[in-house]
Amino acid sequence: MSQSTTTTGSPAEANTATFPAATVLGYPRIGPNRELKRALESFWAARTDVPALEDAAATLRTRTRARLAELGLARTGGAVPEASSFYDQVLDASYALGALPARFDGLAGLDLYFAAARGTSGDAGERAPLEMTKWFDTNYHYLVPEIGPGTTFRLDASRFVGPVREAAAEGLDTRPVVVGPVTYLLLSKAADDAPAGFEPLSRLGDLLPVYAELLRELRAAGASWVQLDESGLVADHLLDTATVSPADVHAAVKAAYRALATDLAAGVDRPAILLQASYGDLGTAWPVVAATDVEAVAVDLVRGALPAAPVPGLETKTVVAGVVDGHNIWRADLGAKADLVDAVAAATGAGAVAVGTSTSLQHVPHDVEPESWDDGTAAGAELDANLHAWLAFADQKVGEVVALGTALTDGRDAVADVLAAASAAVAGRRDAAGVRVDAVRARTAALQPGDFERGAHAERVTAQRERLGLPALPTTTIGSFPQTVEIRRARAAHARGELTTDAYEQAMRDEIARVVTLQEELGLDVLVHGEAERNDMVQYFAELLDGFAVTTNGWVQSYGSRCTRPSILWGDVSRPEPMTVRWAQYAQSLTEKPVKGMLTGPVTIMAWSFVRDDVPLAETANQIGLALRDEVVDLEAAGIAVVQVDEPALRELLPLRQADQAAYLDWSVGSFRLATAGVRPDTQVHTHLCYSEFGEVIGAIDGLDADVTSIEAARSRMEVVPELQDAGFSRGVGPGVYDIHSPRVPSVAEVTELLELAVKSVDPNLLWVNPDCGLKTRGYAETTPSLAHLVEAAHAVRATL
Numbered sequence: 183m184s185q186s187t188t189t190t191g192s193p194a195e196a197n198t199a200t201f202p203a204a205t206v207l208g209y210p211r212i213g214p215n216r217e218l219k220r221a222l223e224s225f226w227a228a229r230t231d232v233p234a235l236e237d238a239a240a241t242l243r244t245r246t247r248a249r250l251a252e253l254g255l256a257r258t259g260g261a262v263p264e265a266s267s268f269y270d271q272v273l274d275a276s277y278a279l280g281a282l283p284a285r286f287d288g289l290a291g292l293d294l295y296f297a298a299a300r301g302t303s304g305d306a307g308e309r310a311p312l313e314m315t316k317w318f319d320t321n322y323h324y325l326v327p328e329i330g331p332g333t334t335f336r337l338d339a340s341r342f343v344g345p346v347r348e349a350a351a352e353g354l355d356t357r358p359v360v361v362g363p364v365t366y367l368l369l370s371k372a373a374d375d376a377p378a379g380f381e382p383l384s385r386l387g388d389l390l391p392v393y394a395e396l397l398r399e400l401r402a403a404g405a406s407w408v409q410l411d412e413s414g415l416v417a418d419h420l421l422d423t424a425t426v427s428p429a430d431v432h433a434a435v436k437a438a439y440r441a442l443a444t445d446l447a448a449g450v451d452r453p454a455i456l457l458q459a460s461y462g463d464l465g466t467a468w469p470v471v472a473a474t475d476v477e478a479v480a481v482d483l484v485r486g487a488l489p490a491a492p493v494p495g496l497e498t499k500t501v502v503a504g505v506v507d508g509h510n511i512w513r514a515d516l517g518a519k520a521d522l523v524d525a526v527a528a529a530t531g532a533g534a535v536a537v538g539t540s541t542s543l544q545h546v547p548h549d550v551e552p553e554s555w556d557d558g559t560a561a562g563a564e565l566d567a568n569l570h571a572w573l574a575f576a577d578q579k580v581g582e583v584v585a586l587g588t589a590l591t592d593g594r595d596a597v598a599d600v601l602a603a604a605s606a607a608v609a610g611r612r613d614a615a616g617v618r619v620d621a622v623r624a625r626t627a628a629l630q631p632g633d634f635e636r637g638a639h640a641e642r643v644t645a646q647r648e649r650l651g652l653p654a655l656p657t658t659t660i661g662s663f664p665q666t667v668e669i670r671r672a673r674a675a676h677a678r679g680e681l682t683t684d685a686y687e688q689a690m691r692d693e694i695a696r697v698v699t700l701q702e703e704l705g706l707d708v709l710v711h712g713e714a715e716r717n718d719m720v721q722y723f724a725e726l727l728d729g730f731a732v733t734t735n736g737w738v739q740s741y742g743s744r745c746t747r748p749s750i751l752w753g754d755v756s757r758p759e760p761m762t763v764r765w766a767q768y769a770q771s772l773t774e775k776p777v778k779g780m781l782t783g784p785v786t787i788m789a790w791s792f793v794r795d796d797v798p799l800a801e802t803a804n805q806i807g808l809a810l811r812d813e814v815v816d817l818e819a820a821g822i823a824v825v826q827v828d829e830p831a832l833r834e835l836l837p838l839r840q841a842d843q844a845a846y847l848d849w850s851v852g853s854f855r856l857a858t859a860g861v862r863p864d865t866q867v868h869t870h871l872c873y874s875e876f877g878e879v880i881g882a883i884d885g886l887d888a889d890v891t892s893i894e895a896a897r898s899r900m901e902v903v904p905e906l907q908d909a910g911f912s913r914g915v916g917p918g919v920y921d922i923h924s925p926r927v928p929s930v931a932e933v934t935e936l937l938e939l940a941v942k943s944v945d946p947n948l949l950w951v952n953p954d955c956g957l958k959t960r961g962y963a964e965t966t967p968s969l970a971h972l973v974e975a976a977h978a979v980r981a982t983l
């Protein structure tokens with residue numbers, strides 16, 4: 183076995199199958215100060231034009247390449263990935279392959295690209311955007327390709343080739359990252375006009391010539407390596423078991439890489455290929471990738487394992503050992519990681535080994551350095567020092583792979599002090615105050631089965647009907663109302679110390695009063711306070727719970743220009759004091775109608791935070807469940823009759839391999855029940871699910887034992903409703919009747935049609951009327967008429983019952 187070394191030579195000429203010693207599979211692309219977000223939003227608001235947007239994106243790409251080289255990745259040999267995107271990497275592939283659906287015909291360039299991402303309306307014509315769904319088990323959302331028997335594929339490589347040439351002009355041989363052909367089709371859905379049972383993977387043969395052409399163009403532009411992301415290989419959830427089996431996927435990989443790796447000559451017709459499989463264990467796919475003629479394979483050794491025995495075929499390849507976690511932010515124990523890297527050659531039989539991240543770094547923020555957790559108290563100073571030592575964001579992770587790469591090529595002595603500092607940080611974290619809190623552990627240890635049970639559902643239905651007296655088809659919203667510029671500005675001014683806490687809270691109360699009045703005017707039945715005071719539905723709670731830290735600039739792209747600052751769950755969790763009660767109570771004081779208390783559930787808080795890796799997830803889930811249980815009970819005591827606990831991420835955390843799913847569903851459902859089982863029968867518990875396909879977890883939704891479940895359904899035209907009924911779901915259900923992701927205002931007729939569809943498969947006594955999700959990303963210009971149409975449609979259908 184030979185260790186990988188970096189190559190030299192001019193970028194345009196370089197094409198060697200020797201992979202550099204260290205790389206990362208991708209890097210955050212929103213910019214260290216969210217430069218891309220700002221450029222996109224200015225462009226969409228017509229404040230800037232295409233050249234300004236292209237300029238901003240090019241500047242960011244140049245900055246990224248320079249930063250990665252400065253942090254120690256080689257400038258040549260394809261060590262630096264080119265993984266930028268204007269919106270989404272799957273959309274980039276759809277655009278390059280010419281695979282966008284016919285409703286976008288007639289558009290070109292960025293007009294086409296953004297129309298597919300965001301839809302168009304008004305003078306631009308009515309076009310629904312591509313559907314958005316979760317990328318593997320992350321909080322990143324990709325745009326789902328729609329593939330049918332008639333989809334044509336035609337290459338436009340410009341958005342991949344341009345950055346390669348741009349990098350070459352800077353003397354840098356960058357490695358473009360493209361979603362691989364098999365994963366692209368696995369991530370696709372059948373186009374609406376496809377016959378029943380049509381499987382996008384059946385189009386592989388037609389897609390491969392276009393990928394081959396793309397590889398040729400990348401090579402011609404000077405790329406010595408290309409990275410093809412075939413993470414679909416690790417994920418059972420992408421398989422529609424009725425039509426595609428793991429064996430079909432393996433056969434597809436074999437065919438794809440025969441066409442792309444074997445039939446095209448490396449260094450002549452194509453760049454060397456790095457086949458990437460992230461987010462899980464390769465399992466039975468090890469021999470499949472080993473048998474291809476790709477030059478390198480990147481595997482996730484954080485989530486996945488080494489094979490049981492060396493795999494024939496790997497002796498001609500580099501295995502890029504993904505030992506640095508791209509999915510979480512804890513500093514690595516580099517000594518242990520170096521041991522793992524050292525084991526890879528013997529375990530896999532690889533011809534060469536290199537070091538990498540387990541996934542793209544798009545899931546972590548840019549840089550720990552600018553953060554401060556010091557609030558001026560002794561505890562703040564201690565946390566500040568601790569977290570700085572414990573954390574690695576993207577830039578620190580690049581440093582980790584570079585150090586491990588040096589250990590591999592030059593021996594550990596060359597980086598002895600880096601390894602020692604990492605070990606000390608890991609030990610310091612294990613022993614720090616707050617990581618383990620005995621009182622919290624005692625409470626979870628004392629839990630009894632009865633703590634997870636609410637009592638008979640039928641009894642609750644009667645008690646709630648009497649208490650709430652709601653009409654048939656009650657109307658409600660999911661919680662948030664538009665987060666206006668004024669609200670965000672007030673919060674930013676408060677954070678900067680330019681607005682007093684009193685003035686800020688008064689501004690939020692004024693907003694709540696406006697939102698309550700609006701809902702009364704619209705005639706909604708169950709009101710919300712609008713969540714104006716929340717920066718984010720997870721971060722808000724993380725700021726109020728012990729055991730979490732939050733960042734000031736740790737932004738991570740969630741979709742398009744939308745970002746979140748995932749909180750850092752570093753210690754045992756408890757609730758020092760009530761969190762939402764005064765806001766809910768204030769809203770309830772303004773109206774006779776019921777106002778829903780609004781909380782985020784344990785699974786979603788965990789899914790959208792960086793979770794600790796030193797205790798089982800189930801323990802943390804119960805800690806958060808207990809903190810929320812206290813809040814739910816306090817809301818009830820404050821006179822709130824309806825409490826909603828959102829779990830939009832229930833499906834997101836579902837393990838990618840079926841074998842692991844039952845245990846997950848057990849603790850995740852349990853933590854929700856723990857959070858909600860402390861209230862009386864006449865208090866109505868709602869939950870809300872969105873951003874995923876829920877077919878696979880229908881049983882778990884029932885297991886939550888919520889009285890009412892609102893669920894995203896508009897874009898799939900209520901598909902989930904019969905699924906729920908078929909599974910024997912007999913609780914209240916609010917399938918979303920309009921898509922909140924688009925500024926389009928649904929007509930009364932459209933909403934009525936969807937409700938009529940729902941009424942066909944749900945007992946009208948169980949049916950609720952609500953949008954798909956919260957309204958925080960929308961403006962009032964579309965929110966007010968959309969809700970007016972929703973109420974009108976509900977009244978119309980109610981009258982027919």
Ligand SMILES: CN1c2c(nc(N)[nH]c2=O)NC[C@@H]1CNc1ccc(C(=O)N[C@@H](CCC(=O)N[C@@H](CCC(=O)N[C@@H](CCC(=O)O)C(=O)O)C(=O)O)C(=O)O)cc1
Pocket residue numbers: 321665667670671673674675716717718719720721740741743744745746747790873958959
């Ligand atoms: C519901 N979803 C959520 C997910 N994950 C979360 N953590 N939260 C979610 O709500 N995942 C699934 C879905 C879809 N995903 C998203 C993700 C992000 C957004 C979104 O709207 N993001 C906002 C930022 C929200 C926020 O943190 N707001 C803060 C800070 C606002 C800000 O940028 N302030 C400016 C200053 C403003 C001024 O002076 O005018 C600044 O700091 O520079 C706040 O409100 O205080 C985004 O803009 O990206 C939606 C769905």
Ligand SMILES: N[C@@H](CCS)C(=O)O
Pocket residue numbers: 660661662663719780828830870872955956957958
């Ligand atoms: N209550 C939240 C749920 C979003 S998934 C909201 O309305 O924004």
Ligand SMILES: [Zn+2]
Pocket residue numbers: 660830870871872873954955956
């Ligand atoms: Zn939602």
